[in-house]
Amino acid sequence: MHLFYQDQLPETNYLDLEESKHCVKVLRQQEGDEINIIDGKGTFYKAKITNANHKKCEFEILNTNKEKPSLFHRHLAIAPTKNMDKMEWLVEKATEFGIDEISFFQSFHSERKVIKIDRLEKKVISAMKQSLKAKKPILNEIISYHKLLENIKAKNKLIAYVDFDNKVHMKNELNTQQDALILIGPEGDFTPEEVDLAISKGFKKVSLGNSRLRTETAALAAVHLMNLAME
Amino acid sequence: MHLFYQDQLPETNYLDLEESKHCVKVLRQQEGDEINIIDGKGTFYKAKITNANHKKCEFEILNTNKEKPSLFHRHLAIAPTKNMDKMEWLVEKATEFGIDEISFFQSFHSERKVIKIDRLEKKVISAMKQSLKAKKPILNEIISYHKLLENIKAKNKLIAYVDFDNKVHMKNELNTQQDALILIGPEGDFTPEEVDLAISKGFKKVSLGNSRLRTETAALAAVHLMNLAME
Structure with missing residues (x-):
């Protein structure tokens, strides 16, 4: 499944311009399709596209999964x-x-x-x-x-x-x-x-x-x- | 000191065209200057330039030094x-x-x-x-x-x-x-x-x-x- 980046998660429910374009225009993802999103803070999100807009692709979060933290910095x-x-x-x-x-x-x-x-x-x-x-x-x-x-x-x-x-x-x-x-x-x-x-x-x-x-x-x-x- | 490559050592006493050009034209090495050469077979040579020709730079070997072989292939x-x-x-x-x-x-x-x-x-x-x-x-x-x-x-x-x-x-x-x-x-x-x-x-x-x-x-x-x- 395709993976996107949105560092404003969990507050926002859409992909930024560049990621939206990539998701909808390049990868042709549609409403109802499931995507994975990473927030850059250690969490994976599984989401469902609710509005396949190529400038602002909206989604609904289905579930989250925390990455195993590293044992030392x-x-x-x-x-x-x-x-x-x-x-x-x-x-x-x-x-x-x-x-x-x-x-x-x-x-x-x-x-x-x-x-x-x-x-x-x-x-x-x-x-x-x-x-x-x-x-x-x-x-x-x-x-x-x-x-x-x-x-x-x-x-x-x-x-x-x-x-x-x-x-x-x-x-x-x-x-x-x-x-x-x-x-x-x-x-x-x-x-x-x-x-x-x-x-x-x-x-x-x-x-x-x-x-x-x-x-x-x-x-x-x-x-x-x-x-x-x-x- | 500058390092050159000549895989025909120890049989030959000159650098190939490209290495000669680099040695004499680019690095401006002259007769009497000392250079290092590797043979690709595990030996370092220290040599003295005897003819600083940019197409065929000749040298005389001063001494050799074997690289420590790796413990396994x-x-x-x-x-x-x-x-x-x-x-x-x-x-x-x-x-x-x-x-x-x-x-x-x-x-x-x-x-x-x-x-x-x-x-x-x-x-x-x-x-x-x-x-x-x-x-x-x-x-x-x-x-x-x-x-x-x-x-x-x-x-x-x-x-x-x-x-x-x-x-x-x-x-x-x-x-x-x-x-x-x-x-x-x-x-x-x-x-x-x-x-x-x-x-x-x-x-x-x-x-x-x-x-x-x-x-x-x-x-x-x-x-x-x-x-x-x-x-």
């Missing part, structure tokens, strides 16, 4: 790559695997200072539909690395950075009892001062393995590991 | 997606993580019957340079699913397919003592008959987790797991 913070396509790819894939929050920061070696959150939100919603997820990951506007570190809520604070004398794999530093945040640096990596600052804030250095990974690949590996910790 | 076999970009993305990311062999097969629900291996080879070589790997993964031409199953060498044979009564995560089925092959089906998944055929050939059904992943994402998750098994 999975938070990724990354210095975005120059190439925005890679960030779109990342948020799509991270949503597929499962992620609760993505933050972007600007550090010393950052290649990008601006992020278009709107574009990324669209990718996220499309990936949610594809992978049947009802809860939308939070995407935060880009801030400075220093600002990011000032306001950390996670108990399990990790920074992807490998020293020769300190090589702990991230997979051994995750547990389902603690909300986790992993910091992924830019292509030029964190500066030693940035790493020291994180350490002073209670972060632990972790490795993502022996391969030299690009920023977006490292980020996806970290997201995958957070999900593996729950399996 | 990591083989991915996948039904390629309709969108070729996704396969290019996959071979690039799989190379970054580390993979020894990638096969493509055509099964009942396959969306694509043709694969341009040449294009994928270029992606692989570029990813090898980026991630500092000296051994090139083997890419095999697409064959039928039945043909693929006729000639399996791996001891550890896995198929990504989830039954309600049999949910074993792939991460629990890998060990460094056994060469592994994981089969990833097309968007429409394997048919029950295709799964039965694999079972009859000694394959074990494994899950990649609770999320519904696209074909290329599932494949990358499997590649990541094979590498995690070695950490």
Whole structure:
């Protein structure tokens, strides 16, 4: 059955313009047809179309189903790559695997200072539909690395950075009892001062393995590991 | 230092046309400059340019360094997606993580019957340079699913397919003592008959987790797991 997105549920009883058009014009759904809707807050709705208007498709909710919540808050913070396509790819894939929050920061070696959150939100919603997820990951506007570190809520604070004398794999530093945040640096990596600052804030250095990974690949590996910790 | 590819090493003492052009014209390397070269067979070479010709850049080998071999043969076999970009993305990311062999097969629900291996080879070589790997993964031409199953060498044979009564995560089925092959089906998944055929050939059904992943994402998750098994 077709899946739509309406973040104003359960208050509203219609799909927004774009979703209405897709439902009625593209997929040719009619009055009486049943559709599924996700609210981005963790609930699946089964609904019946009561007015197949292609600008405002109205429905009646038949039943609801809560998504199983994740065992801990999975938070990724990354210095975005120059190439925005890679960030779109990342948020799509991270949503597929499962992620609760993505933050972007600007550090010393950052290649990008601006992020278009709107574009990324669209990718996220499309990936949610594809992978049947009802809860939308939070995407935060880009801030400075220093600002990011000032306001950390996670108990399990990790920074992807490998020293020769300190090589702990991230997979051994995750547990389902603690909300986790992993910091992924830019292509030029964190500066030693940035790493020291994180350490002073209670972060632990972790490795993502022996391969030299690009920023977006490292980020996806970290997201995958957070999900593996729950399996 | 810059890294180049020459699969005819150690027999030849020059870079091919494209690499010569990149070395001499783009990167402006000169006689006496030192460069690194990978042979795709697992060896890094340090060399000194003896003739900075942009069509045939000659060098003298200074020393060699063998890449640490992987603990087991990591083989991915996948039904390629309709969108070729996704396969290019996959071979690039799989190379970054580390993979020894990638096969493509055509099964009942396959969306694509043709694969341009040449294009994928270029992606692989570029990813090898980026991630500092000296051994090139083997890419095999697409064959039928039945043909693929006729000639399996791996001891550890896995198929990504989830039954309600049999949910074993792939991460629990890998060990460094056994060469592994994981089969990833097309968007429409394997048919029950295709799964039965694999079972009859000694394959074990494994899950990649609770999320519904696209074909290329599932494949990358499997590649990541094979590498995690070695950490």
